[in-house]
Amino acid sequence: MSPPREAEPIPERSGGQRSWLAAPLLLYLGLFLVYPTLYAVKLAFTDALTGDFPSGANFQLLWHDRLFWRAAAGNIVLPLLSVALELTLGLALAVFLAARFPGRRLLRAVVIVPFALPEIVFLTVMRYVFAPRGYANAALLAAGLGPVDWLLPGRVLTFLTVVAVDAWHVTPVVFLMLLAALSAIPEEISEAAELDGARGIARFAFITLPLLRPALIAAVILRGLDALRVFATPLVLTGVEGVPVLSTYAYHQWSDYGNDGAAAAAATLLALLSVVATLPLLRRRVAA
Amino acid sequence: MKRGKMLLVALGVVVAVIDLLPLALILKQAFTPDKESFAWPPTWLPHQLTAENFRGLQSAIRLDQGLWLSVFVALLTVASSLALALPAAWVAAQRPRLDRPLDAAMIVTRLFPSIALAVPLAALFVHLRLYNNPAGLGLWLAHTLLGIPFAFLILRNGLRSVPLELEEAARLDGASALGTFWRITLPLVRPSLAAAGILVFLVSWDEFAYALLLQVTNRSLPPLLYYLAAFGYPGMASAVAAIMLVPALCIILVLEPALRSGVLSGSGR
Numbered sequence: 001m002s003p004p005r006e007a008e009p010i011p012e013r014s015g016g017q018r019s020w021l022a023a024p025l026l027l028y029l030g031l032f033l034v035y036p037t038l039y040a041v042k043l044a045f046t047d048a049l050t051g052d053f054p055s056g057a058n059f060q061l062l063w064h065d066r067l068f069w070r071a072a073a074g075n076i077v078l079p080l081l082s083v084a085l086e087l088t089l090g091l092a093l094a095v096f097l098a099a100r101f102p103g104r105r106l107l108r109a110v111v112i113v114p115f116a117l118p119e120i121v122f123l124t125v126m127r128y129v130f131a132p133r134g135y136a137n138a139a140l141l142a143a144g145l146g147p148v149d150w151l152l153p154g155r156v157l158t159f160l161t162v163v164a165v166d167a168w169h170v171t172p173v174v175f176l177m178l179l180a181a182l183s184a185i186p187e188e189i190s191e192a193a194e195l196d197g198a199r200g201i202a203r204f205a206f207i208t209l210p211l212l213r214p215a216l217i218a219a220v221i222l223r224g225l226d227a228l229r230v231f232a233t234p235l236v237l238t239g240v241e242g243v244p245v246l247s248t249y250a251y252h253q254w255s256d257y258g259n260d261g262a263a264a265a266a267a268t269l270l271a272l273l274s275v276v277a278t279l280p281l282l283r284r285r286v287a288a
Numbered sequence: 289m290k291r292g293k294m295l296l297v298a299l300g301v302v303v304a305v306i307d308l309l310p311l312a313l314i315l316k317q318a319f320t321p322d323k324e325s326f327a328w329p330p331t332w333l334p335h336q337l338t339a340e341n342f343r344g345l346q347s348a349i350r351l352d353q354g355l356w357l358s359v360f361v362a363l364l365t366v367a368s369s370l371a372l373a374l375p376a377a378w379v380a381a382q383r384p385r386l387d388r389p390l391d392a393a394m395i396v397t398r399l400f401p402s403i404a405l406a407v408p409l410a411a412l413f414v415h416l417r418l419y420n421n422p423a424g425l426g427l428w429l430a431h432t433l434l435g436i437p438f439a440f441l442i443l444r445n446g447l448r449s450v451p452l453e454l455e456e457a458a459r460l461d462g463a464s465a466l467g468t469f470w471r472i473t474l475p476l477v478r479p480s481l482a483a484a485g486i487l488v489f490l491v492s493w494d495e496f497a498y499a500l501l502l503q504v505t506n507r508s509l510p511p512l513l514y515y516l517a518a519f520g521y522p523g524m525a526s527a528v529a530a531i532m533l534v535p536a537l538c539i540i541l542v543l544e545p546a547l548r549s550g551v552l553s554g555s556g557r
Contacts, residue, residue, distance in 0.1 A: 111304075133330070
């Protein structure tokens with residue numbers, strides 16, 4: 001699929017030893033990425049009451065907090081469901097918009113619109129859509145159905161609403177990645193498949209899907225890593241206790257209890273989870 | 289065949305309605321009185337148009353301060369991200385051996401959870417008077433961290449596409465390395481600089497988590513919008529949302545090709 005660009009080494013350009021030009025950037029990352037991360041680890045292992053270091057007090061607090069365990073579980077389940085739904089919808093959209101029909105070009109632009117809205121703007125509208133007296137229930141009413149409580153805390157439906165809203169917003173990204181890959185499939189392959197009698201679903205399953213594999217994997221990795229640090233969607237739609245994840249839990253400890261230590265402990269666990277999940281991606285790229 | 293096309297068009301209309309609905313509802317709520325948003329069932333189309341929500345914002349939340357803060361932080365973030373990323377991107381474009389580790393650092397930076405940094409940054413910024421800073425300087429420093437990876441990826445890819453021969457010719461004509469960069473290379477990557485600048489502006493303008501944690505009372509637009517909606521002002525919240533849309537929608541034209549090439553999704557190549 002991807003051209004073997006990395007295979008032939010890019011020639012070293014003239015200009016001599018100018019590695020120091022990267023120094024300001026690296027210094028910045030050291031000051032504002034590495035140092036705060038280390039500081040968070042220190043906060044996480046410091047007892048807020050006695051000032052003892054190292055201390056496991058903050059992690060003990062987390063261990064005995066039911067909300068933390070819900071947040072930890074949510075931080076696994078929510079990304080899995082979101083990525084699965086976004087991949088399905090993104091693939092469906094890409095296949096649909098690869099077909100020829102009037103208005104297709106316009107529709108390709110329209111499909112991007114949800115992602116062009118700033119996250120907080122999109123979530124604010126969703127709040128009005130899924131409110132008890134909101135637009136979703138108004139649509140149900142018009143269809144002769146009863147109202148639904150979309151966002152009551154601690155229910156499965158609430159979880160699914162959050163997943164659906166996340167998908168509504170970011171499916172365009174997956175769509176664009178898959179559409180690009182789909183357009184890159186050479187016409188001859190489709191024609192050959194057609195001649196061999198492969199049609200419809202068979203052609204999709206045995207020809208198209210395998211050719212899309214690299215793009216699908218890339219989409220899963222990138223969307224998955226993004227989904228791990230989900231914050232605004234559950235917070236804006238359900239508050240800190242409706243569909244908790246690690247980042248909203250850390251925010252809750254920091255903002256509602258002023259407990260820097262517990263917030264840092266949860267934040268450190270989230271950072272660890274993110275970095276570990278990033279490792280396969282780094283290895284792929286370094287190996288490439 | 290004809291029926292198949294009709295079906296596709298019908299499906300297209302459904303998709304378009306779903307994808308345009310959020311935008312349409314913001315605009316409707318922003319330009320209609322609150323009683324239409326509170327009605328049951330809520331109105332889908334505006335009955336009465338008004339600019340009242342926009343007028344109310346100034347006295348309710350000091351809109352000018354939030355707007356100024358958002359613009360100021362976004363512009364500073366563009367300047368700092370480009371200034372830090374450009375030299376590093378130049379080195380990375382020239383020397384693959386340095387590109388690998390820089391590239392990896394950019395991925396980690398881009399995927400690092402904001403909250404995991406916002407909590408320690410808030411604690412550190414308190415001592416530096418950067419926490420809840422009236423000019424948003426703490427927020428600027430955090431946003432620069434978000435801007436750097438995008439700026440680096442776009443600029444490095446742009447710099448890579450500059451033909452080697454051009455630079456070599458300039459060097460043979462006696463220009464210094466920096467002179468060559470300044471007079472030959474930089475003008476050639478102006479489109480990349482523009483694309484990176486626009487993207488970084490939007491990243492800062494849209495950002496919510498750092499803004500919520502670092503500007504607790506001197507709020508920029510995203511947290512202002514969050515609290516307006518939380519406290520039950522659909523009209524004014526939608527008006528702020530509509531204001532936030534202006535740069536985003538202006539720039540979608542530029543953003544779309546960037547998305548297509550995978551820059552925004554972080555794949556970069």
